[in-house]
Amino acid sequence: MYQEVxxxxxxxxxxxxxxxxxxxxxxxxxxxALHHSSxxxxxxxxxNGFLIALGDGSPTPCVSxxxxxxxxxxxxxxxxxxxxxxxxxxxxxxxxxxxxxxLNRADYLVFxxxxxxxxxxxxxxxxxxxxDPRVGMAEAKQLPIEHPKDYDPGTGHTSWxxxxxxxxxxxxxxxxxxxxxxxxxxxxxxxDYSWRVREAGRTVIFQPxxxxxxxxxxxxxxxxxxxxxxxxxxxxxxxxxxxxxxREDVLERLSNIYRESAAPEHRAAxxxxxxxxxxxxxxxxxxxxxxxxxxxxRAFTKHRxxx
Amino acid sequence: xxFHKYDNSVQPDNKYGHTLDLLRKHVGGVPEGGVHLDIxxxxxxxxxxxxxxxGLSYIGVDIEEMFIKELVxxxxxxxxxxxxxxxxxxxxxxxxxxxxxxxxxxxxxxxHMTDGSHALRAIGDILAEHRAVAVTSxxxxxxxxxxxxxxxxxxxxxxxxxxxxxxxxxxxxxxxKQAFARAGLNRIDAHDVILGKSxxxxxxxxxxxxxxxxxxxxxxxxxxxxxxxxxVNQFVWALGPVPRREVVxxxxxxxxxxxxxxxxxxxxxxxxxxxLSLAAQSNQDFEIIVIGHxxxxxxxxxxxxxxxxxxxxxxxxxxFLRIDRGQRSTPLNLGLENARGRYVSIFDDDDIVLGHWVxxxxxxxxxxxxxxxxxxxxxxxxxxxxxxxxxxxxxLGAPKPVYEREFSLARxxxxxxxxxxxxxxxxxLHRDFGLTFDESMTTVEDxxxxxxxxxxxxxxxxxxxxxxxxxxxxxxSSRTAHPHDEWLQNELEVRRRIDAKPFLLPAGDTRRxxxxxxxxxxxxxxxxxxxxxxxxxxxxxGGGAPRALAGRQRPRRLVRVLARKSVTAARNPRLVRQxxxxxxxxxxxx
Numbered sequence: 001m002y003q004e005v006x007x008x009x010x011x012x013x014x015x016x017x018x019x020x021x022x023x024x025x026x027x028x029x030x031x032x033a034l035h036h037s038s039x040x041x042x043x044x045x046x047x048n049g050f051l052i053a054l055g056d057g058s059p060t061p062c063v064s065x066x067x068x069x070x071x072x073x074x075x076x077x078x079x080x081x082x083x084x085x086x087x088x089x090x091x092x093x094x095x096x097x098x099x100x101x102x103l104n105r106a107d108y109l110v111f112x113x114x115x116x117x118x119x120x121x122x123x124x125x126x127x128x129x130x131x132d133p134r135v136g137m138a139e140a141k142q143l144p145i146e147h148p149k150d151y152d153p154g155t156g157h158t159s160w161x162x163x164x165x166x167x168x169x170x171x172x173x174x175x176x177x178x179x180x181x182x183x184x185x186x187x188x189x190x191x192d193y194s195w196r197v198r199e200a201g202r203t204v205i206f207q208p209x210x211x212x213x214x215x216x217x218x219x220x221x222x223x224x225x226x227x228x229x230x231x232x233x234x235x236x237x238x239x240x241x242x243x244x245x246x247r248e249d250v251l252e253r254l255s256n257i258y259r260e261s262a263a264p265e266h267r268a269a270x271x272x273x274x275x276x277x278x279x280x281x282x283x284x285x286x287x288x289x290x291x292x293x294x295x296x297x298r299a300f301t302k303h304r305x306x307x
Numbered sequence: 308x309x310f311h312k313y314d315n316s317v318q319p320d321n322k323y324g325h326t327l328d329l330l331r332k333h334v335g336g337v338p339e340g341g342v343h344l345d346i347x348x349x350x351x352x353x354x355x356x357x358x359x360x361x362g363l364s365y366i367g368v369d370i371e372e373m374f375i376k377e378l379v380x381x382x383x384x385x386x387x388x389x390x391x392x393x394x395x396x397x398x399x400x401x402x403x404x405x406x407x408x409x410x411x412x413x414x415x416x417x418x419h420m421t422d423g424s425h426a427l428r429a430i431g432d433i434l435a436e437h438r439a440v441a442v443t444s445x446x447x448x449x450x451x452x453x454x455x456x457x458x459x460x461x462x463x464x465x466x467x468x469x470x471x472x473x474x475x476x477x478x479x480x481x482x483x484k485q486a487f488a489r490a491g492l493n494r495i496d497a498h499d500v501i502l503g504k505s506x507x508x509x510x511x512x513x514x515x516x517x518x519x520x521x522x523x524x525x526x527x528x529x530x531x532x533x534x535x536x537x538x539v540n541q542f543v544w545a546l547g548p549v550p551r552r553e554v555v556x557x558x559x560x561x562x563x564x565x566x567x568x569x570x571x572x573x574x575x576x577x578x579x580x581x582x583l584s585l586a587a588q589s590n591q592d593f594e595i596i597v598i599g600h601x602x603x604x605x606x607x608x609x610x611x612x613x614x615x616x617x618x619x620x621x622x623x624x625x626x627f628l629r630i631d632r633g634q635r636s637t638p639l640n641l642g643l644e645n646a647r648g649r650y651v652s653i654f655d656d657d658d659i660v661l662g663h664w665v666x667x668x669x670x671x672x673x674x675x676x677x678x679x680x681x682x683x684x685x686x687x688x689x690x691x692x693x694x695x696x697x698x699x700x701x702x703l704g705a706p707k708p709v710y711e712r713e714f715s716l717a718r719x720x721x722x723x724x725x726x727x728x729x730x731x732x733x734x735x736l737h738r739d740f741g742l743t744f745d746e747s748m749t750t751v752e753d754x755x756x757x758x759x760x761x762x763x764x765x766x767x768x769x770x771x772x773x774x775x776x777x778x779x780x781x782x783x784s785s786r787t788a789h790p791h792d793e794w795l796q797n798e799l800e801v802r803r804r805i806d807a808k809p810f811l812l813p814a815g816d817t818r819r820x821x822x823x824x825x826x827x828x829x830x831x832x833x834x835x836x837x838x839x840x841x842x843x844x845x846x847x848x849g850g851g852a853p854r855a856l857a858g859r860q861r862p863r864r865l866v867r868v869l870a871r872k873s874v875t876a877a878r879n880p881r882l883v884r885q886x887x888x889x890x891x892x893x894x895x896x897x
Contacts, residue, residue: 117587120616156694208699211589215662222706305705
């Protein structure tokens with residue numbers, strides 16, 4: 001039988017998820033999977049605590065008190081399920097930063113999208129990567145469509161990790177000041193955090209053996225279909241990222257593309273960037289030697305394929 | 308002796324001969340004073356052979372006094388009894404009067420009774436009491452001749468035979484087995500009477516009865532696949548006693564889908580990913596049957612571990628079966644036998660589906676239930692790598708749309724365009740039509756199944772990407788585990804089978820076929836025209852082929868010239884080149 005990779009000592013895991021108009025049934029599917037993961041982790045001595053923190057940026061709460069009580073009954077292998085209604089859409093960076101504060105008992109934080117279903121071993125296989133103290137962030141592989149960015153097929157080293165399902169030591173997260181909520185509302189906050197992890201001398205690992213399901217809609221030709229909001233926020237985030245990581249050339253190229261783009265969301269993204277610049281709301285630039293940021297003509301690192 | 312319509316003599320190939328064969332086979336040592344009870348004996352056709360052959364005392368029982376009188380006149384024991392009486396068991400005990408019962412016959416009696424249940428229960432009781440054996444004979448109302456005519460609305464009673472006017476109960480193999488099971492009787496052997504042409508084979512020029520007509524050929528093929536009794540005229544079965552049981556019908560309370568995952572336990576990470584894509588389905592109305600094929604103990608444990616890692620609600624809907632024999636199809640057939648869903652999916656242990664895969668099919672069932680449902684499957688190149696000591700699957704390229712988006716059965720005859728993960732089929736195809744995966748096939752078993760199934764029920768396309776078919780670039784898979792020759796052999800065998808039978812195309816496919824044939828005719832016309840032009844060109848130059856086509860550049864130049872003349876040809880210069888070579892070859896040879 002194959003040998004399972006395991007962490008050598010038990011840890012307290014804190015999983016944080018941001019809801020936005022998320023149906024309870026979707027949250028439950030994620031919780032069911034995490035609960036089974038906790039059960040396996042405890043029964044195999046890999047886990048000595050499992051905390052869940054839900055943050056809700058919806059206009060009205062997705063989860064009622066009664067629902068919360070029901071979950072606390074139903075999921076005995078969670079030490080705690082906390083729920084915070086933000087009363088406004090605070091974005092992913094600010095939302096995750098606030099949730100992380102509530103998970104101060106956790107050794108490791110797991111950032112999870114609300115519609116992700118993790119395999120029961122995913123967390124423990126990601127945790128095993130931290131046996132190497134140089135590792136600062138580990139990312140699971142998404143199914144059914146794997147993220148196309150490149151990673152080293154032996155070490156798993158990669159430029160950045162998506163926080164659809166990623167893990168980082170809570171202490172490191174605190175040291176680095178969490179996600180850059182001043183700059184990023186959503187999108188590229190994970191990229192920026194990954195690069196700051198690497199800037200701090202730690203590595204970012206992609207572990208394909210740790211799998212989570214994060215559904216995608218594809219065209220009949222197999223192409224990705226981003227929504228209008230995804231296009232706008234990712235365009236805006238790309239400009240801000242290029243600025244922050246001192247890539248004036250990329251900033252100029254993107255600005256030209258968005259200025260000429262027929263898509264109104266691209267022009268809106270550029271306008272917002274220019275507004276911030278005029279208002280002096282941009283953060284100081286870093287990585288002037290371009291040692292960390294890995295911009296490529298079409299993405300933020302080399303890709304193995306394009307969707 | 309009076310004449311009766313069933314007054315047939317004992318012949319080796321009729322029901323009496325078959326009955327005696329079964330008795331000879333199943334009656335062991337005959338105890339002192341052992342008796343044979345012949346129920347609904349008529350005038351006792353088999354009385355003398357029973358006595359002579361088995362050395363048993365013969366006792367006939369019938370409701371007709373006239374028959375019993377004849378029997379007694381011939382020196383046998385006979386009793387008049389009402390075979391539909393609830394107290395028949397007691398009546399049999401009274402007749403036997405403490406004597407040892409060795410065997411029972413009940414030939415062509417059951418179908419004449421309005422309610423044969425008391426007779427069967429009484430037989431069950433006395434067989435159990437004496438550990439005796441019984442032989443029954445019952446006409447098969449589902450004989451091909453009856454069934455084919457019935458399809459055309461024809462049902463003709465006759466004085467005797469399969470549709471005897473005096474038959475009250477009509478039996479198929481299944482209904483007869485059920486009647487016996489309820490009475491505590493179990494078939495232990497059979498020696499049925501086979502008739503290619505039954506007494507219902509009339510009129511003799513009936514086109515649907517002739518084996519030579521297309522419609523008959525198709526229907527006979529379908530029937531023979533569904534169940535094997537099309538030519539059985541009479542079921543002649545040996546029966547033994549078993550506890551009575553109520554027959555449980557195949558109820559419709561199963562889930563929408565049965566997902567059959569065949570695995571050898573050699574790809575645990577891929578199996579884990581397959582399970583994950585099922586666990587995440589938006590519609591959970593499915594069961595999973597994992598069939599471990601030729602697994603070692605370690606592989607079995609590996610599979611069990613992957614299952615144990617699933618959430619409890621999925622584990623509860625997962626069954627793990629094992630089978631240690633057969634080819635690739637054998638585990639699928641085991642899964643089919645155990646499936647309870649209205650639909651069935653063949654899910655290899657390295658397949659991945661999108662989150663709406665089950666739901667899209669379930670929605671399509673509402674309007675197209677009974678048909679094969681087919682989603683778009685993309686193909687993605689993948690490999691397995693080891694990252695920090697753990698195996699992981701790594702995509703090597705984007706998922707590609709390499710399979711035809713719309714299903715065409717006509718085109719599938721030439722080449723399979725539907726990986727199994729992209730379609731689901733109604734379980735009725737197996738339960739009612741008897742379709743299975745051909746166990747002699749070492750590859751392409753899914754193509755063979757699809758071709759048969761699509762003819763019968765048709766295919767509905769679900770225009771949404773539903774699945775990722777993984778293409779292993781540098782490791783073992785079914786593609787690499789079998790030599791190229793073996794794949795070719797199997798493909799040839801599938802084609803041979805298609806060609807051997809009438810083929811039913813669904814509505815719409817004739818249009819596609821017509822378009823394809825028209826395109827082919829147009830291509831042939833272009834080639835003919837170009838051939839003529841080439842001939843004229845050569846004649847104009849006067850030098851014949853060797854001069855006109857000297858050097859390697861000439862044909863290419865000619866191709867370009869010809870291609871300019873025809874857009875169609877320009878799209879396929881290779882075809883033009885082939886035609887040119889053939890032409891030059893023929894010229895040179897002449």
